[in-house]
Amino acid sequence: TQTVSQSDAHVTVFEGDSVELRCNYSYGGSIYLSWYIQHHGHGLQFLLKYYSGNPVVQGVNGFEAEFSKSDSSFHLRKASVHWSDSAVYFCAVSGFSNYNVLYFGSGTKLTVEP
Amino acid sequence: EAAVTQSPRNKVTVTGGNVTLSCRQTNSHNYMYWYRQDTGHGLRLIHYSYGAGNLQIGDVPDGYKATRTTQEDFFLLLELASPSQTSLYFCASSGGLGGRQNTLYFGAGTRLSVL
Numbered sequence: 001t002q003t004v005s006q007s008d009a010h011v012t013v014f015e016g017d018s019v020e021l022r023c024n025y026s027y028g029g030s031i032y033l034s035w036y037i038q039h040h041g042h043g044l045q046f047l048l049k050y051y052s053g054n055p056v057v058q059g060v061n062g063f064e065a066e067f068s069k070s071d072s073s074f075h076l077r078k079a080s081v082h083w084s085d086s087a088v089y090f091c092a093v094s095g096f097s098n099y100n101v102l103y104f105g106s107g108t109k110l111t112v113e114p
Numbered sequence: 115e116a117a118v119t120q121s122p123r124n125k126v127t128v129t130g131g132n133v134t135l136s137c138r139q140t141n142s143h144n145y146m147y148w149y150r151q152d153t154g155h156g157l158r159l160i161h162y163s164y165g166a167g168n169l170q171i172g173d174v175p176d177g178y179k180a181t182r183t184t185q186e187d188f189f190l191l192l193e194l195a196s197p198s199q200t201s202l203y204f205c206a207s208s209g210g211l212g213g214r215q216n217t218l219y220f221g222a223g224t225r226l227s228v229l
Contacts, residue, residue: 106154
């Protein structure tokens, strides 16, 4: 059984601040990890993915995430946020044996204040 | 850019009613999915399919049927709707070949209210 935990339901920062959104997973084998973004009133959009190699992966709009096997984590970071980054962010995990089935966390709502 | 279209965008029905949610993707993806989104639960997988005529059960299938009639079309059926099925429903598709191909492309969602 795979689970994804996003411990922070809400995060509020100011424009220009850095931000880290946390994701921890529980899975017994090799995995894919990904992040998706959901702007209000829209479907989810892919941000980035990790499945092997360099544990730091780059995504769109300056986002990056770092995989840590020892911590079972895949935290999302951005060095300087913009008001347009306000959205809900979802972490997802899928196993190598059935990589087409993604299991999502409960999401973190990021609010960027001007 | 992958295109996934859901209809209707909003639906209101009564308890015991019959509802069909439709989804069409135009990118020849193998996989299609139905998720529901509820506050505090994130997205939960209801059913998915890897091709026409195929159906796989997800994590929360009770009360839902699904049918994949063609490569493009995937339907979610609620034959006796209950208030617990009030939710935001998303359809998604993916190429299904691994690596970058398991990226999901989502529709805009269908908001269903069961009174």
